[in-house]
Amino acid sequence: MIEIDREYFLVKAHKGMTVYHDEVEIEDFEYDEDEDTYFFPCPCGDQFQISKQDLIDGEEDATCPSCSLVVRVIYDKTAFAAKQEEIENTKNPKLIKEKA
Numbered sequence: 227m228i229e230i231d232r233e234y235f236l237v238k239a240h241k242g243m244t245v246y247h248d249e250v251e252i253e254d255f256e257y258d259e260d261e262d263t264y265f266f267p268c269p270c271g272d273q274f275q276i277s278k279q280d281l282i283d284g285e286e287d288a289t290c291p292s293c294s295l296v297v298r299v300i301y302d303k304t305a306f307a308a309k310q311e312e313i314e315n316t317k318n319p320k321l322i323k324e325k326a
């Protein structure tokens with residue numbers, strides 16, 4: 227995948243910012259509950275990945291560990307964070323702070 231890498235770096239150097247290989251909606255990612263990570267197939271044969279925590283933090287770059295491609299994750303940051311908070315609160319009711 228040297229060809230892809232070279233092309234990527236040339237474009238990146240030209241624009242001086244992250245150039246996304248593609249933009250992918252979060253619904254199209256595969257979610258691995260054990261790793262709390264979203265995966266999407268990369269053209270190099272490996273997978274783009276971004277953790278649930280990264281998404282909650284507002285991160286939108288899913289990177290591939292085997293090449294330098296990056297895809298932008300399309301998702302509603304506010305809704306995603308709120309939904310995760312809701313799930314965590316449901317799983318750990320003791321963590322909900324009681325109002326004094």
Ligand SMILES: [Zn+2]
Pocket residue numbers: 268269270271272273290291292293294295
């Ligand atoms: Zn790759």
